[in-house]
Amino acid sequence: MHNVNENNHTGNRRGLVISYFGNSVAVEAEGAVYQCHLRRNQELPVVGDEVIWREEGQESYIVVSILPRRSLLTRGDSRKKAKPIAANLDALVIVMAPPPIFSAYLVDRYVAAAELLSIQPIIVLNKTDLMNEAAQKAADALLDSYRAVPYPVVLSSIYRPLSLNDLTAVLAQKTAVLVGPSGVGKSSIIASLSEEAIRVGTVSEKGAGKHTTTATRLYHLPGGGRLIDSPGVREFTLWTVTKEEALKSFKEFTPYTSACKFRDCQHLAEPDCAVKKAVQLGKISAKRYESYQLLMKEAEKKR
């Protein structure tokens, strides 16, 4: 928070938003972090934003503007207003724990969000150390729906450090946000991958009990790449997905849709639907199709 180059104190500088506090943000620039205030009428920066900022008075900093965003992930809060979570993402890491926590529907909501933002969804099943052989088989069957699309699937446990290598490989040089229910191990995974996260104290010491994340924060990976930790989702309604969006976001349907009898087929009750036929033949996961039907039903209600 100190040592601003004296020659630069009137000049605009560029930085990366690593944390957000309501009326200020932490901006990282050339290895240092500056707490920058926000003006009342300015567009709010979010974690992952590249911003222009400057010093305004002694050790007082302000955000001047936000550089254009590559992507912006939002979620609906209780008032059904879109609430931004993070910007400039390349990947969405969807973290789950073994059943009964695992929710295919929630995974599919996130996958749809990633597809609509054109960012890479990665599905992580964490806490695999808690599963016996039978549970592992059942989990593998669930995950096959995603491998078939294909989406990257990683089985991990923070007690088996090697299991995180696949994740590190997929995330190299990328900016990714970890999302998923509270307690699945998002912060623990980040702490296993980033020394910086341990220093900041993103998780409590092993066995010291629960330490729920309350603020979104960005961490650097040692080999390049950035991981954003976010609070676990408590509400189930994440986004208002329209029918058009739901139709677009199941990308494994695409090779079949041109063979549907109706050009505007929604793959629900229509006759001669090639998507439904593919589901019956096991070429499209029945579980994924079930999520699709639920999303379409939800979209119908919101019209």
Ligand SMILES: Nc1nc2c(ncn2[C@@H]2O[C@H](COP(=O)(O)OP(=O)(O)OP(=O)(O)O)[C@@H](O)[C@H]2O)c(=O)[nH]1
């Ligand atoms: N057995 C086991 N426990 C784990 C694993 N990963 C995390 N945990 C434990 O699960 C608990 C919750 O982990 P967190 O990392 O805080 O979970 P989170 O997803 O960040 O939760 P929120 O911040 O509330 O969203 C902690 O007690 C961790 O030690 C794992 O791979 N195996």
Ligand SMILES: [Mg+2]
């Ligand atoms: Mg956490």
Ligand SMILES: [Zn+2]
């Ligand atoms: Zn169809």
